[in-house]
Amino acid sequence: MRNSVKEIALIGLLSATITAAKFALSFIPNIEVVTLLFILYTTVFGLRPTLFASLIFSTTEILIYGFSTWLIGYYIIWPVLILLTHFLQYRIKSEYGFAFLGGLFGLLFGLFFALVESCFYGIFYGISYWIKGIPFDIIHGVSNFIIILSLYKPLRNMLDNFVKSGFLKKGS
Amino acid sequence: MDKKKILLIVLAIVLAGALLFVYNKFMLPETVEGEKEVSIRIIIEEEGVDRLFTYRTDHDYLYALLKEKEEELGASFEEYSFGVMLAGLMDYRAEQARNEFFHISVNGEDAMEGIQQLPLKDGDIYTFKLMKW
Structure with missing residues (x-):
């Protein structure tokens, strides 16, 4: 499916669903399904289309919210999650492992962005940014864990059925 | 949803509550009362x-x-x-x-x-x- 129209369409679908899902839950601070979707899409559709979808998602965020330094982090952190999922999926045998991965990712989310902010505003601002965001990281990590534990398996089954029926195809 | 998952979700919520308590108790700077x-x-x-x-x-x-x-x-x-x-x-x-x-x-x-x-x-x-x- 490399460079095919189908892959381009799939990338469009993936990025659109992620953007819509993020937007739908944006009124609740740090509770999101983006992490779940990136993990799910990586395991179902593969590395390449999901990586492209993450780039489109990050760019769309800039178009919606305007440019900000924290958005630079999006171009790094989501691909990192996708790569981690891709390489760990052969070791992780159930949704429990992915829930743990998503939970840890949420807990460390603020720390990563604090590092990015430090590059622009200095180390003290970065430390302040991280400390201030710890309650949000806790909520983010725990909610990711619960969401992935509850939704990964049913969504995975649904997407696998779509793939089996030929409605959607796996990427490379 | 099986019992194991429900138990893990309850544990995760309790853990979040405990971590938020520790943050509010020990990591927020102390305030000074009065004028x-x-x-x-x-x-x-x-x-x-x-x-x-x-x-x-x-x-x-x-x-x-x-x-x-x-x-x-x-x-x-x-x-x-x-x-x-x-x-x-x-x-x-x-x-x-x-x-x-x-x-x-x-x-x-x-x-x-x-x-x-x-x-x-x-x-x-x-x-x-x-x-x-």
Whole structure:
């Protein structure tokens, strides 16, 4: 499916669903399904289309919210999650492992962005940014864990059925 | 959903509650009760602004004082999911497009918290200086 129209369409679908899902839950601070979707899409559709979808998602965020330094982090952190999922999926045998991965990712989310902010505003601002965001990281990590534990398996089954029926195809 | 998952979800919620309790108890800076005298210095070199305001206040945190004196200080704020950020002072808004922001220091030392977490302490001088990254 490399460079095919189908892959381009799939990338469009993936990025659109992620953007819509993020937007739908944006009124609740740090509770999101983006992490779940990136993990799910990586395991179902593969590395390449999901990586492209993450780039489109990050760019769309800039178009919606305007440019900000924290958005630079999006171009790094989501691909990192996708790569981690891709390489760990052969070791992780159930949704429990992915829930743990998503939970840890949420807990460390603020720390990563604090590092990015430090590059622009200095180390003290970065430390302040991280400390201030710890309650949000806790909520983010725990909610990711619960969401992935509850939704990964049913969504995975649904997407696998779509793939089996030929409605959607796996990427490379 | 099986019992194992429900148990794990309950455990995760309890863990979150415990972690938030520890954060609020030990990681937030202590506030000082009662009236205190504090100063707010605003420096915007490009505009030739260097003003010092002194207030007596019962507020616990800097944000509450800034909000109360919003008009006099020409302050404006932006709300994000992670909290409130100071956007402008003396009716001058820090332009993100020009990489501007208000650097906060307390008695000359870089602030380790944002305006919502900075506790007001008697005699402290809070300096806001427009800077570029």
